[in-house]
Amino acid sequence: MKITALLVFKCAPVSTEPVILANASDVSHFGFFQRSSVKEFVVFVGRTVASRTPPSQRQSVQHEEYKVHAYNRNGLCAVGFMDDHYPVRSAFSLLNQVLDEYQKSFGETWRSAKEEDPTPTWPYLVEALNKFQDPAEADKLLKIQRELDETKIILHKTIDSVLERGEKLDSLVEKSSDLSTASQMFYKQAKKTNSCCTIL
């Protein structure tokens, strides 16, 4: 079971580019030279998925061997990068908890956040990343949380199905300011060799 990253985005007003509010990731299980690229891809993919998660919607996107889970609650969006083994229910339970804690700590101040603002480290998120590696902890939350509201979770088998018609991941990668030249090179290389050991 692995959670590679947890992020919180501001997704309001709707159809603007999401602003990253908090980010915690664990890339220790990646090769030494890939780690910085992985972190960049987490932000890129996280932002891409968050921007296509309408308010009050939950969705899970299968990307390579990861499941990217996103929950947009009134413009505040939590995104988690989990592996295939991590139960989906536990993942959403955790995302719910992250949003609750965020609002407890920061209230509504996030509504005025801008991209240029430096992303402060939010210690809770780092702790959560560690604590909830064991999904049993997330399941404990289910018992004390109010029922996850009735919205169904939308499942996407690939990231392409989240994108708009005509949009291609390749061109988004090329245009993204989240990705350095090095990361773009890794992405292209992995596609060329058609290997399944890509970094996100």
Added chain:
Amino acid sequence: MRQGPCSEEDCFGLLKQFEHVLESDPLIDEVGFIHPSQFTLLDKEAGFSNVYLQPHDGTSSKFWNQDHKLGISTDILVQLCKDAKHLFLLALDEYKCHGNACREPQIKSISSTPESEVMKHSQAVLLLSSDFGTAWNARKLILSKADKLFAFTDELRLSGLVLSNSPKSESTWSHRRWIIKMISRRFSTPQDIITKESELVESIGERSKMNYRAWYHRCWLVSYMEVEQVIQELNKSKRWAGLHLADNSCFHYRRRLMLKILDSLYVKGCNAYDKTQAHKIWKEELDWNKELVERYVGREALWLHRRFLSLNWIMYFTSNHSDVSPELGESIIMMSEEIAIFIDNEIHLLESSMTILDTKFEDYQAQVLHAVAYMLWLTKKMPELRRMLEEKLGTEKVKCLLSKIGEERPSLLHHLVNV
């Protein structure tokens, strides 16, 4: 690309630098290809300025070496690989024609015999292009003349380094198997080498998903294990398996280990203690699998594992009035009270798995499908089970399950109908 003639010094300068770095840091444990723009970032992260690395020939900024990690700039990869391959093939030719004798012994030093040149250049080329079979074979040729264990364990170190960048390279895994075979033939098979191999596969499996070749290698190791080591492996890898439930390879490995235990029971000299121990291990695995299946809903790998566990449990660990041994293929399983109780419990598991608690998550539907497929697959092996199912659940319900399977797993249904 370089234009015009250059001296040998210039042309192979990069390669020499590469080989020098490798020689000067024998503890390098990871190699990677990096984009030129990453050098500054890596230096920053490592916490120092680049000042003392100012090159005098402008090539130092192509290799990054700190903390026993080696990064090679992608813009020199092609040239470096060509150079390494060229010099390697030259050296190999020299070695094959003249043996290991130096042509000019008074001039060349001991450190540059044809043999050492082949080893040096093949190491370089393999780190860049791990599937170059000629290079691996040249190393095998030279190593087969070695008489020290160290030569072989050092070869394990090199192939481990190659795997750090190319974890799915079949030639590299195959070379490791050759080394282990040589070690066990020439020396003995130290148990700790096998243990370390197994741990290596687990750590590579963590970083590199769906790595069939790594897991195949781990299964191959089992043939070198004594039963005590097999049991240790089973215990040690349990935690990892419990954290990687979607990974069928790791459960396949467990099945391989358990088969070895089963096989050992039919070897001459097996005693009652062995049988009791095997019985205990099997029961524990069954109970653990049940816990996981109930806890982590809808995991196909777990249900597939259960097929193996249940069938073998019935065949070898319950009294079933038929004389079975592993060589027999399709033996008839005769019902007994012990088996009936086991089946009863399995049917309970099926019934509880078919309860859909909510429709929000796909897991529960998958759980029903896998549970039903499991049960119906068992009926293929034990026709009597079908009758028991119909008794417990009713004929209508069983028909309904069959049609559900027919939609999702048509090939399974095909087998069932034709029985």
